[in-house]
Amino acid sequence: MCADTPEYKDTLNLPRTDFPMRAGLPKREPEWLDRWARIGVYDRLREKEGRTPFTLHDGPPYANGHLHIGHALNKILKDMVVRSQQMMGRDARYVPGWDCHGLPIEWKIEEQYRQNGQDKDDVDVVDFRQECRKFAQGWVDVQREEFKRLGVQGNWDEPYLTMNFHAEKVIAEEFQKFLMNGTLYQGSKPVMWSPVEKTALAEAEVEYHDKESFTIWVKFPVRETNNDALKGASVVIWTTTPWTMPSNRAVVYSDSVSYGVYEVTDAPEDNWVCKGERYVLADNLAEGVFAKARVDQFTRVSDAGDLSATSLSHPLAGAEGSNGEWDDPRDFRAADFVTDGEGTGFVHCAPSHGMDEFELYRDLGMLEQMITYNVMEDGSFREGLPFFGGKKILRDKINKKNKNNPWEGDANTAVMSKLAEVGGLFARGVIKHSYPHSWRSKAPVIYRNTPQWFAAVDRAVGDGEDTYGTTIRERALRSIDELVTWTPKAGRNRLYSMIEARPDWVLSRQRAWGVPLTCFTKKGALPTDPDFLLRNEAVNARVLAAFEAEGADAWYADGAKARFLGDDVDHDAYDQVFDILDVWFDSGSTHAFVLRDREDGSDDGMADVYLEGTDQHRGWFHSSMLQACGTMGHAPYRAVVTHAFTLDAKGEKMSKSLGNTIVPAEVVKQYGADILRLWVATTDYKHDHRIGDEILKGVADSYRRLRNTLRFMLGSLADFTESDRVEPADMPELERWVLHRLAEIDVQVREGYAAYDFQGVFRAVFEFATLDLSAYYFDIRKDVLYCDGDTARRKAARTVLDILYHRLTKWLAPMLTFTMEEVWLERFPGDDSSIHLEDFAETPTDWADEALAAKWTTIRKVRRVVTGALEVERTNKVIGASLEAAPTVYVSEEVAALLGTVDFDDLCITSGITVSTDAAPADAFSLEDVADVAVVFARADGEKCQRCWKILPDVGEYAHTGVCGRCNDALNDVG
Structure with missing residues (x-):
């Protein structure tokens, strides 16, 4: 659009920015991670006062093995929830956690023993449990770094672990509530049994x-x-x-x-x-x-x-x-x-x-x-x-x-x-x-029929809040309908039907690595006898005190039975139970030791949202519901968001044996974490979705288009100051139309983030950025931005660019965490600066102007016919650029009146344009979907301005050689 003529090139306002088109994400992202840790972004967000808390409670992944693509999808979705809620004005807390007990870890340690010729049963149980603890901690450390590399922000220095001493104490305490409220019983019934693992299994396993x-x-x-x-x-x-x-x-x-x-x-x-x-x-x-x-x-x-x-x-x-x-x-x-x-x-x-x-x-x-x-x-x-x-x-x-x-x-x-x-x-x-x-x-x-410990779901709970009913099942079903919102809504039906039909909860497992069922049974008594279970508050308190100080290993220590029964209970009259709790009871209890007990938990012990995969309707969503309904009378969450499964590019389930797995670390290494995050943002996570090389390449292409839009804004705002700012009332209509669109997008973004509709948010922002801005507004205003002098319309355009910058970067920050930080620091560098310390910019409601929007919808339709006509001439090599044209546009009198209020030739990026209300010639160009608009091509008259490249009759009539009047004025401003 603008000349390379040596004497005029330096007088143009060409974009100036160091922001590269090549992102180099794999190399640069770790630098931003280090920076966020150094300036303490997460802790500084917690210092913001007067905010309503928002808590996403992390469903604990299992501390066993490297992350798979399902982990990445899950954690990135959670991160987008937390970041968007924070930027909408909440105090959005995220405490990551891990499930550390259970058979998979125990199995690994047993394998190690077998490889060394040892028998697990010959090893002291406490020593065995310590090996399990060490194994779990090692994988917690590995997975923590892998999650952080994805740009997930949270309290990584203080995660919750189900094997922490306080957690084990609370899990035992929650179990004791079942013991004391009458829902715990021992029964002998057929349960799903794994002969290979020698333990009962829950449906979720x-x-x-x-x-x-x-x-x-x-x-x-x-x-x-x-x-x-x-x-x-x-x-x-x-x-x-x-x-x-x-x-x-x-x-x-x-x-x-x-x-x-x-x-x-x-x-x-x-x-x-x-x-x-x-x-x-x-x-x-x-x-x-x-x-x-x-x-x-x-x-x-x-x-x-x-x-x-x-x-x-x-x-x-x-x-x-x-x-x-x-x-x-x-x-x-x-x-x-x-x-x-x-x-x-x-x-x-x-x-x-x-x-x-x-x-x-x-x-x-x-x-x-x-x-x-x-x-x-x-x-x-x-x-x-x-x-x-x-x-x-x-x-x-x-x-x-x-x-x-x-x-x-x-x-x-x-x-x-x-x-x-x-x-x-x-x-x-x-x-x-x-x-x-x-x-x-x-x-x-x-x-297999075997004695197991159960929580009765239809027996009246002896204590707790009865707002939602008196039994676990009744409380759960009413919580599902009266307390919890579901995204997608089908999640409600799935969990409701499962709980409606489920049998009593099998709590016990015949293994060693976990929290034991901290109870005692009377020798010689039948499970149906009222005194079969010892219900003694003093005994319970001694157990909990020991677990808080020493962890659950205390249950297995020499003399544990005498220690816990104390002097007030006949030691010989009772047997100590050594079954461990189902790990789903562990994770189901996390609301108690995370949401209730931590300072960064929630004020009422409930989470604003649980977010996991669809398999957790029979897993964590389910066990958390049952556990909380048994101990506090209702669900531990106000909302449940469910994502479906990730399939390969052909729609097949991923399997190591098929060789079709996608490893997050490899995607990050090749493309960068922001490309993986953008894939999540563009995915309809509510349904089974796909990932593969071609899909990721498509995501990377969308990323480049968006990056180009952001780069254009940065280049045009290089020296923008507050003195350049123009009030909306003083802006041309085109700029006010952009503000109207911003008002519309702002509503979509906030409502979308609130509804956890990340795909909808990204689509709205991306289409606005690429279609309304890059392909329309920026295309039109390049001439003004590059070639105008210190004019009011250039100031207005740059003011709009600044407004756009503050909204686009912040709206996209929860998704493109690294890239938006890069864009932000280009304009606002400094040790204390980070886009992730910002909130979404407030968008005045009076920017919305429906009448103006309707007018510009009509103008844009007419423009589309003009650009279509010019594209035909360009394809036929009649012209090379649209500035070589000065077509005639045939429209109705009403539309002609609208076009008369704007610089329609500038909007069409032509050197001139004639608007006619006459009948259009039969061979005029038209589009089927735009009625009563036709265009006849004509070449522009005059000479080509050597500065702006427009072809105008007045070129050459001014003091500065070979330029038009507008450029002559601009050159005079430059001096």
Whole structure:
């Protein structure tokens, strides 16, 4: 636009800035991190007085391994929440934390022992726990630096750790509240059990993967019956867990299913099902069942009739060598959970290994006679079990040769072989289905009846606030609807349905690294006895004092039992419990020792927001809700924000085995943390989203476009001072239109940040910066900024640039943390300066001018037709630049009046323009979506100004050679 003529080049107001187009983020970002630490940005923000606190409570990541892309997304989202809330005037605190207890760390230490030929059980438990603590601390230190490198701001010097002594004390204290308020009880019921890890698991510790399982159809001969149709027949059951057959105690049916008695009329001679045998099956399923058994022909001989008053025999009853183990009759009754949707219409019941059966016989008062203890903690059958003693459901280590079922032990095949030997097998096969696995070991889990400690979710809580109800479940459900806001709203439905249907909370784990269940049980008492649990405030207080001073290791020290029971309790009358708490209880309790107890917590012990991934509806969101509802009567959070999962560029789940993982450290090394942060800002985190090389390159391109916009502003504001400032009322309409747009964007930014809609905020700012500013306002005003002298319109334009600078940099600071600091320091250097100490600039509401905006919408539409016409001429090489043109624009009288109030040739970046209300020639250029506007191209008349490059008739008429009148005046100003 402006000349390179030697005598005039130095008279132009060309941009002046050291701000580079090449960001060099990987190299420069660590310097800004060091600077923020040196000047104490986070602490200085806490010194700002009179602000309403805002607390985002950090869901603790696990201290085990380097960060993955999910960690990066999560922590960057949290950082954007905290920074935006701070810049909107809150005292936004962020205390990072870590989950330090639990099986994954314990497993790692056990592996180290095994590699050294040691047995964990031979190691002193306190020494073992110290090894776990050391391991966790090492990874806390590693992850802390990795999180800081992402630009995440918080109280990194004082994070919370669930293994800190005070934290362990509070976790124990929160457990004791369950002990004292009557919700804690010991029960024996089927729980998800990991034989590989030898512990119970919570639902949150389980993930579902496809697994190939054996499936068998088994004969249960009718033993005693009053129904003649059933005599001599066998009931057929179907199961995908053959290993549960030795623990069978019953078979159940449905009162609403039609059953028939079927006789086999033709079958192969070597078949398990033979000609003449009779079987009872659901009518809807009979044909498919016989097909599985290779039965050629069969006939329905009668309706099964009344199935009550009938008992069955176990297929192993009377087997030689069984020692009478299965000789008792099997119960046979109706149950609500039986259907004819699959299987045979009958369900075999092993109440020790299935919740439906357990609950059925519990409600019937028959559990004592139905529960078996055949499966040990390692998934092996008890040694004394005939035929199967010592057989294992799962292997100790994965068998890579068995690709279909790498964990398969020898129990299933042993059971199937024995059933076939005694004639009890009807058919068998394999099935591939979704099956629960431990998310730590990746091994399948089983349901196993074992004594565990539970928190009752439907029992009235003995103390606490009852505003939201009297039971944990009621308090949780009402909190979900009455206390908490959900982003996205679907999160509400997911957690509500989970809590609405969940069983009692299994609190205990049979491991060593964690906070113990600090309670004592009376010897000889039953769990149902009122004095089974010792509820003694003095004992509790002694435990808590020891934990505060020494940590939870005190529970395992020599003489601990006598120390805690003291002189007021008979030591010999009680047993000390050594199970540890579910780690979800640890993390669920963090609200107590972070939000409640810390000075930088919250005033009422509640968080303004919890922000985690969708898996935390069954994890941290869930356990925190249950724990807090049990101890303080309501949810510990006012809002829950949920992000979905990050997939690879093809939309597939990331996996090391697939080689498609994206490592945050590698992205930072190649592009810089701000590119990763910008990817987060541009992502719709509420739904599953993607990342990959091409996606990151696209993000980097958007970053460069934005950086170019910022660089233009910096260059044009190089020597701007307050004396250059112009009041809005004295500005040209174009500048006032920009202020109007700023007023609109300001509302969008504040509402977007308040709603945690970072994608919406960035889109609004980016489109404004690139479309309204770079491609429109800046393009138009370059001429004024570069070529005008000390004119009012140049001062107005620079005032607007200063206003834009203060808003764009601050609006983007929560997202592009490093880059906005760089932009800020270009204008405001100094040891105490940082954009992260600033608030969003206040935008006067009177900048909004809807009438002006409507007018300029029309002007901009007409301009688009003009630029379209000029682009045709440029493409045809008729002109090289728009300043060579002076077109005629045909519009209505109303639009002509609007155009007459502005310098429309300047807006179109032409040397001249004619506005006509005549009818447009037939060959005039037009756009389909802009009615009643047409353009006829014409070349500009005159000579080219050697300073501004406009082609004007007056060039050459002034004292300064070869310039127009405007440039002549500017040169006179320069002197």
